[in-house]
Amino acid sequence: MKGILTERPRKEILTKDDIAYMMDPSVLKLDTTIHDVEHMVDVCKKYGCGTCFCWPCYYEELVELLEDAEVTKFGTSLGFPTGQEKTETKVFLANQFNALEPATNDMSMNVGWLKAGRYDLVLNDIKAVREATPGVPLKVIMEVMLLTDDEIRKACELSIEGGADYVKTGSGFSVGQPTTLHHVKVIADTIGDRAKLKVAGGVRDLDTLLKMYKLGACRFGIGCASAEAILAEVDAMGGSVDLNSIVIDESEL
Template sequence: MDARLQTIARVVDISGVRTDVSRQEIDRIVAACREYHFVCAFAMPCFTPYLKQRLADLPDVKVGGVIGFPSGADSTAIKVLTAKEHLRTGCDEMDMVINVGALKSGMDQTVEDDIRAVVEAADGKPVKTILEVAYLTDDEIRRGAEIAVRAGASYVKTGTGWASKPATVHTIRLIKSAIGDSALIKAAGGVRSLDTMLEMMDAGCARFGIGLRSILSIMNEVDARLNIHRSFSLETAQTDCY
């Protein structure tokens, strides 16, 4: 039995960052956090204070905030302002989208300055830089990862989950080859099976951003392999929320 199955929830950022996520969906995410104790939970900025409030009695579940999401095209000033707002709200971690257009334009210093400004504004909170790899070549992925490390990012993250192409094991290996152990790696977008998670972990991935339905399906896979029986499901999460 793979020993990682016992603690798989502790590498998961459960995420409610789609356009149509409602407060009721946030309540279901909270219910899932109470059941599985994921390491962190993310919502869009309008619901981040509510998420923080609902998780206040779960000290082992962090709350994260998104910055420049999903395009990365906000000005640096707006990204810094968002980071400061997340600090005020009580966020424990921040996931920011890099300036993808600047990276593709070869404006590496602009990308680095943008990330560094957010890292400084985050005041010591971990910042995960989202490359949005679906729009990048392998060379751009390598450059983006190296820039993120130079700028002080704690993690290099594959994507927002909004792009049509999923994160892949190839991408994780590519990022790992570029940054080594200089920063951690987070995968997000299209991670929908336990075997995919385990393969990505083998390739060097340390954290996963996964939506409610997909992570409940994965946790069911975990329970089946560990011979654990529980009554929690998406349906019970709906009835338990308020």
């Protein structure tokens, strides 16, 4: 299904359809097979997830599998998950994937450059990918679980200056270090309405997703199995959730 990713208006009462649309399921284990991709597409079509992701070797097959999808679209990852490829490599991949007409592109920031204070390199990396992906939403993956709060704020500013439409918390590959509510609040306070916020890495239950949404996140990169489990939780709650019932304790921030 062609077209770019768009966001729905924020709501106080979220239906199962709303929650499914905010999800970007993925199959990104090192032993992922085409059967895993096929299952993910079945799940996405069934529930109406926004976009989905897999390893690049399956992109052409993923696009074919999504041809008859009513809602779900195809997203790419550039320099994923390390971000430490050369900028030219990220641009080359972007140009290769443009032919598949993705609905959105995620790129991994070079966190090593960021932590070393090489901000010009980080900025030029993002700008180059932005120039190679005109008209398509760009998300910059910051891997916030490896950053201090000040580094998170700087990563957000560089992403926005570079032309990103979204900042994204992580790749999901920082094992044992999930995105926290504190991370989401720091990002949301920094970006305001200048960019959108996607959370990935550690969202495995409905309560976490809803609290992060309430803090300002609008998209969630989630492993396919966790996405199915979260939607089952929505069913158990009657098919919708009133955000006024979701309480965030100050100690969680």
